[in-house]
Amino acid sequence: MAGAKPRLRLFVETPLAAGLTAPLSPEQAHRALAVMRMAQGEAVALFNGRDGEWRGGLMPAGRRAAAVTISRQMRAQAPEPDLWLAFAPLDGPHTALLVEKATELGVARLLPVLTARTQGRSFKDERLAARALAAAEQCERLTVPEIAPAVPLDRLLAGWPAARPLLVGDETGAGRPLAEVAAGLAGAPGGLALLTGPEGGFAVAELDELAGRPFVTRVHMGPRILRAETAAIAGLAILQALAGDWRESGGTPRGYE
Amino acid sequence: MAGAKPRLRLFVETPLAAGLTAPLSPEQAHRALAVMRMAQGEAVALFNGRDGEWRGGLMPAGRRAAAVTISRQMRAQAPEPDLWLAFAPLDGPHTALLVEKATELGVARLLPVLTARTQGRSFKDERLAARALAAAEQCERLTVPEIAPAVPLDRLLAGWPAARPLLVGDETGAGRPLAEVAAGLAGAPGGLALLTGPEGGFAVAELDELAGRPFVTRVHMGPRILRAETAAIAGLAILQALAGDWRESGGTPRGYE
Numbered sequence: 001m002a003g004a005k006p007r008l009r010l011f012v013e014t015p016l017a018a019g020l021t022a023p024l025s026p027e028q029a030h031r032a033l034a035v036m037r038m039a040q041g042e043a044v045a046l047f048n049g050r051d052g053e054w055r056g057g058l059m060p061a062g063r064r065a066a067a068v069t070i071s072r073q074m075r076a077q078a079p080e081p082d083l084w085l086a087f088a089p090l091d092g093p094h095t096a097l098l099v100e101k102a103t104e105l106g107v108a109r110l111l112p113v114l115t116a117r118t119q120g121r122s123f124k125d126e127r128l129a130a131r132a133l134a135a136a137e138q139c140e141r142l143t144v145p146e147i148a149p150a151v152p153l154d155r156l157l158a159g160w161p162a163a164r165p166l167l168v169g170d171e172t173g174a175g176r177p178l179a180e181v182a183a184g185l186a187g188a189p190g191g192l193a194l195l196t197g198p199e200g201g202f203a204v205a206e207l208d209e210l211a212g213r214p215f216v217t218r219v220h221m222g223p224r225i226l227r228a229e230t231a232a233i234a235g236l237a238i239l240q241a242l243a244g245d246w247r248e249s250g251g252t253p254r255g256y257e
Numbered sequence: 258m259a260g261a262k263p264r265l266r267l268f269v270e271t272p273l274a275a276g277l278t279a280p281l282s283p284e285q286a287h288r289a290l291a292v293m294r295m296a297q298g299e300a301v302a303l304f305n306g307r308d309g310e311w312r313g314g315l316m317p318a319g320r321r322a323a324a325v326t327i328s329r330q331m332r333a334q335a336p337e338p339d340l341w342l343a344f345a346p347l348d349g350p351h352t353a354l355l356v357e358k359a360t361e362l363g364v365a366r367l368l369p370v371l372t373a374r375t376q377g378r379s380f381k382d383e384r385l386a387a388r389a390l391a392a393a394e395q396c397e398r399l400t401v402p403e404i405a406p407a408v409p410l411d412r413l414l415a416g417w418p419a420a421r422p423l424l425v426g427d428e429t430g431a432g433r434p435l436a437e438v439a440a441g442l443a444g445a446p447g448g449l450a451l452l453t454g455p456e457g458g459f460a461v462a463e464l465d466e467l468a469g470r471p472f473v474t475r476v477h478m479g480p481r482i483l484r485a486e487t488a489a490i491a492g493l494a495i496l497q498a499l500a501g502d503w504r505e506s507g508g509t510p511r512g513y514e
Contacts, residue, residue, distance in 0.1 A: 097354075101487055104481055104482075104483050105479075105483075105487070106481055138482070138484070139482045139483065139484075140481055140482045141481055177504050177505070178498060178503070179498035179499055179503065180504075220503075221494075221498070221503055222363065222497055222498075222501070222502055222503035223502060223503075223505075224361055224362075224363055224396040224397055225361075225395070226362075226396065227361060227395070227396075230358055230361050230362070230490070233358075233487070233490050233491065233494070234490065234493075234497075234498075237490070237491030238494055238495055238498045240479055241434070241479075241491075241498075241499075242436055246434055246435070246436065246477075246478055246479035246480075247436065248434070
């Protein structure tokens, strides 16, 4: 059955299958009814990170509550890139920007790391989770990235999975060009990770500590000094382009036809 | 003579050579004296887009004016990537973000383009120019990118230099993977350009119009729907990594030693 692309795409926790009803949270119902003024029966897209993406119809229950009656699957759940971003939380709004962009760029797991020069220690986990969720809804992912609890750098390294290469953005200009390293890691079985530092960069002792780990490769991203969030976004884009899921041909747009 | 890296790096219009004095603007003097509380003789780095980067000493003239006495050259002027970004201006703060990130990523020329669905028609040119200037000072470029006047898409295409490939981010998923296209364009003699659309994407007629131009290649950036500013930032990073100045080895950090 043909149908226009739903105006609203939401993440829910409940199972998704034809005939089930998914209750919306008060915030989701408010968005559908009060903000977007959607009518009864209007199409909504739902995903839960497990059952793919489904289409359903909005069922208001008064002015402040609503559910979605699920009709049919639009996309099956599919593997997504096994790409992690470890990052030093930044000042002000930059951490939220980073989380949003990393979500769009397909990161599976976000790992905040406290380094010697990390400024942004007071970031709100719940605000970051909300930003990741909103970005996942908007960019049409089938999952929401996990945000790990913040840990000091030495603990991150002590528990690091040895089979996962960790590429470290080294702003001193040491290291190999990222594209060269990334091209050699396409299809790495243990997944991939990028680590970017805080506004002031890594301390020399941290760079030495990192260089001594067998899973670490230091990379550079050109001759200009990138802001921390720019380095993370640029690095993720290059990893997806050369070792991730941007290598496949796009073909026709995914379908609501 | 050894010296710490200057805390302040400024763009000036005046010529730079040993022994000359560069007057600072009232804003620059305010920043040095009132905001950063710099002392007389403290080192300042200067660039003007033509004469490389120079080191000098701050010379206050009262509380509100200052100049820099230029002592020695730190870097000679060098060619920078011939990369343009044509973009549809975006809503709210996103255009300024885009200008900042494009500057960091080494774009030589920014070309605002008005498309059928462009929302951000009221952007302030002078604010964008200030953002580009600040980003150029911060990222240690030797130039400030030029911002062209906004033009409609058909006029951009009518005057396009035929020798400059124009890669168009096509959010319908048509087009070749950007990395594949970029790798084939390394060292393109006419330079390179990326064009990204507005929040709502290009209109179908615009995509058809673009596809008919011999200098246009449509590219895709993966299976997720990227925000317009994310697509521009990601695309520029990939172009620099594969066809630009991120391919060279970094070697030792550039020097103020």
